[in-house]
Amino acid sequence: xxxxxxxxTISLAKSSSAISQIRFGLGWDPAKKKGLFGxxxxxxxxxxxxxxxxxxxxxxxxxxxxxxxxxxxxxxxxKHSGDNRTGEGDGDDETIVADLSRLPANVEHLVLTVNSFTxxxxxxxxxxxxxxxxxxxxxxxxxxxxxxxxxxxxxxASLHRNGGEWNFTAHGNASRGRTIQDMASxxxxxxx
Numbered sequence: 018x019x020x021x022x023x024x025x026t027i028s029l030a031k032s033s034s035a036i037s038q039i040r041f042g043l044g045w046d047p048a049k050k051k052g053l054f055g056x057x058x059x060x061x062x063x064x065x066x067x068x069x070x071x072x073x074x075x076x077x078x079x080x081x082x083x084x085x086x087x088x089x090x091x092x093x094x095x096k097h098s099g100d101n102r103t104g105e106g107d108g109d110d111e112t113i114v115a116d117l118s119r120l121p122a123n124v125e126h127l128v129l130t131v132n133s134f135t136x137x138x139x140x141x142x143x144x145x146x147x148x149x150x151x152x153x154x155x156x157x158x159x160x161x162x163x164x165x166x167x168x169x170x171x172x173x174a175s176l177h178r179n180g181g182e183w184n185f186t187a188h189g190n191a192s193r194g195r196t197i198q199d200m201a202s203x204x205x206x207x208x209x
Contacts, residue, residue, distance in 0.1 A: 021160045021187040029149065029157055030182040037118040038152040039183075041129055042109030043068040043173070045145040048165075064142055065135045068111040069197045070095055073126040077208035080124060083113060084197055085134075094119035095127070109148070115176070117183065125178045126208045132170035134195050140165050147173045149185055160187035170194045175207050 019027055029036055047064045069084035072095065081090045089096040098112040115127060129147060139145070145162040160174055168191035177184045192203040 019158045021158055023187055023189045026184050026186040027158055028182055028184050036151050036183065038114065038116045040150045041070070041113045042148045042150060043131060043146070044108060044110045046143045048141050048143045064137055065133065066131050066142065067134050068113060069130045070113045070115070071128045071130065071197060071204050072124045073128060073205070073208045074123045075125040077205040082197060092119065092121060127176040128172060128204050128207050129174045130170060130172050130197055130200060130204065132194055132196060132200065136169055136195055138167045138169055139171065140167060158185050160189065162189050164189060164191065166191055168193060170200050172200070172203055172207055
């Protein structure tokens with residue numbers, strides 16, 4: 018497993034042989050409240066973050082979107098696990114599975130985003146991460162988001178087709194918006 022820093026890219030072909038399906042796992046925890054009230058109340062509130070995957074062509078045009086309102090791509094090659102509204106528990110809070118062998122040939126980018134549908138900022142989030150797991154369950158790469166701030170969305174990572182191989186890039190780009198439609202210009206910028 019490779020732990021990535023912001024803006025670092027790795028080739029998934031070098032990480033595992035014959036990748037046909039990958040799973041993006043996204044996780045987070047509510048930030049613990051600080052001070053006397055935090056100790057009395059025993060931690061943070063639940064955080065409803067939403068993982069999404071936007072499929073783009075080489076020119077950055079949106080071809081399809083997988084998110085809590087559309088749980089799979091039109092062709093069925095990308096599927097969402099469902100909406101986790103709390104961030105509680107260990108491990109992946111939401112997952113998105115992509116069958117790379119079934120993706121349409123014009124899909125060049127898969128952009129992974131996380132946004133706060135309830136409008137809470139990333140100051141209220143801890144331990145946010147994105148990881149890529151192959152079809153055998155081997156973790157290939159992980160990106161831990163360390164930046165907190167007043168933003169309500171993050172373009173956390175992307176997958177880009179490079180010839181016949183896929184490259185995974187950790188972005189961690191802050192954005193604004195409660196849904197992926199609000200983030201459209203920032204998402205397209207990643208594909209350029």
